Amino acid sequence: MSTTAAVPRTRRPVTRRGVTVYAVGVLVLSTLGGLVMASSPDPETSAGALLFIMSPILLAVGLRTIGREGWADAGLRLGRERGWYAVALLLFPVLFAVPLALGALVGDVHLAPGAAERFAVLFATGLVARLTFAAFEEFGWRGYLEPRLAALGVPALRRHLAVGVLWAVWHVPYIVAFGDGYTTLPLAVQIPMFSVAVLAMAVIWGVARDRTGSVWPAVLGHGMANAVAWPLLSADVVVIDTPLLFGVRPESLAVLPLLILTAAVVYRRWGREAAGTVPA
Template sequence: MPEAPVPDAAAERRHVPWAAVAVFAVVSCGLAWLVAAPLWARGLGMTDPLLLVLATVMMLTPAIATVAALLVERRQRGERGARGILRELGMWPLKPVGRTLGISAAAIVALPLLIATGLLVVGLLGLAEFDLVGFSGFEAQVAAQLPPGTPAPPIVLLVVMQLVMIPIGAIINAPFAFGEEVGWRGWLLPALRPLGVWPALLISGAFWGFWHSPLILLGYNFGLTDITGVLLMILACMVLGVLLGWTRLRTGSVWPAVFGHGAFNAAAGLGPLLVAADSPVPPAWLAGPAGLITCAVMAVLVAVLVAAGQFRRDRLDARLG
C-alpha cells in the first residue's frame, strides 16, 4: 500500500494561530531575560566575562519557544507526526535541492559582502579610514595581546586567515544560528504568513529585534543602554529579517537563513580588521554591522530583489501559502 502523503501544516493555515504566537512570544522573551539575568545581577555590563557565553546560550531560546508553540498547535489541530513538524519548520525535505543549496551558498557570500559594502560607504563618507595594505589597526590589536618582546606573526597572513574563516565560521555558527532561525524563520514567519508576505516579514523581524533587548540594554551592538538601542536593533532585524525571510519563502527551507545568519555573525568583526590605527572611530549605531549605514545597504538589496520580482507570489514557495 502506498504511503499516505504528509499534509503540510504551513499550507493548511488560513488564519494566524494567535494563541501559539502568544506562547512563542512569552517563552522566547522570558527565557532570553532569564538567561541574561546573571549579567544584570553581576553589574559588569559589557566587560562581564560571561557575556559571550550567555549570549550564545540565549540564541537557543527561540528553539525552545518553538517547541512550546508546536505543543499549543498540536492541541488545536490534533496529532502531527515528526515528518509533518520537520516540513512545517522548513527542516526537511530539501526540495528543490538545487535552489536550496544555491541560495544557502549565496547567503554565506552575500551577507558578509553587505557588511563590507557598509564599511565601504563608511570610508567614502569619511567617517573612518581603512588600511588595506598594512592593516595597522589590526596589527596594533594583535601586538597589544602579545607578551612584551614577542614578535608578531605576519599580519597579512593573519588577515587572510580571518577572511577565509568567515565562510567556515558560517558553518561553525550554524548550530547556534539554527537555535534562532528555527524560531524566527522556521516557525514564526510561516505562522504570520496569513497576514500577507510583507506584514509577516516585518513583524517577525521586529519581534526578533525586540527579543535582543536583554543584551542591547546592556550596551551590546550599539553601546547604547536605553530604548534607542532597542529601536535600532528592531530596525536592523526588520531589514535583515526581510532578506533572511526571503530565503525561507523562496525555498521553503530554513537552512539558507541559518547559514546566512551564521555568515553575518562571522563577518561582524570586519571593521576592526580593516580600520587604520589612527582612524577616527564612528559610533557603532551608525557604522557597526547592525548600524544605520549597513541597514541602508541591506535596504538597497531588498529594493533590488523587489524590482527583480523576487517577492512576487509565483516566486515564493507555495507550501507557505
C-alpha cells in the same frame, strides 16, 4: 529564482494560540537571560547568554513536540531555488566590504598588522559556533514563526515584518545587558537603528524562506553575517575611528541604507510573487 515553493501544511490545524505562546515565551526567556547576563561578571559566558540564544529553538521544539504541532512545516530540507544559498553566503561579506573600502579611502579605517591572517583565524575558529547560534535562532524565526503565520493567512510582507519586530525586541535584553561592551553608541540610538536593520534582514530571509521552503538559507546567511562581523570588530584586525558611519554592523550608516535597498529589491522582485503563499 523563478519557482515559488509553498510551505508544507502542518499535520494539525494552526491556531493563533501557538504563535502567541511562542512570542510571549521567547520574550520572557530573553528577558530572564538578559537579567542573568547583567548580573554576571562575564555576560558572554554566563548561563543567561545560553538561555538567551537558545530561547527561539527551545520554544519551537517545545511547541512542535510537547505541543504536538508536528514538524511538517519546519523547512528542514534543502528546498528549491538553490540560488538563494549563494545569496545567503555572499550578501553580508559584500555589504561589509563597503564600509571598509569607503573608510579606508577617507582614512577612517586602519588595518592592524597581520590583519588578513588574524581575520582568517578568527573566522575559521568561530564559524561553526556562529552557524550553530544562527540555527538556534532561525529554527524559531524562519523555522517556526514564518510558516505558522503563513498558515494563518498573514500576507507575506506583513508576516516578515512581524517576525522582524519580535526578532528585534528579543535582542533588547542582550544589548542592554552588555551595554558598552556591545556598542559605543547611546542605547537610544543603537536600538532603533539595529531594529530597522533587523526588519530589513527579516524581509530578506523571509523571502528566502518562502522561495525555497527551507530554513537553511536563513541559517547560512545569519551565520555568515556574524562569522564575518565578529572578527572585524576586533582591534587586532581593524580599527575604525567612526563606527557609527563605517562600522562593520548591519546598523552602521554605511551598511543600513544598502541593507534596506536590498530588502526592497528582494521583496519587489521575488517576494511579491510569493505574497499569497500559504501551506499547501
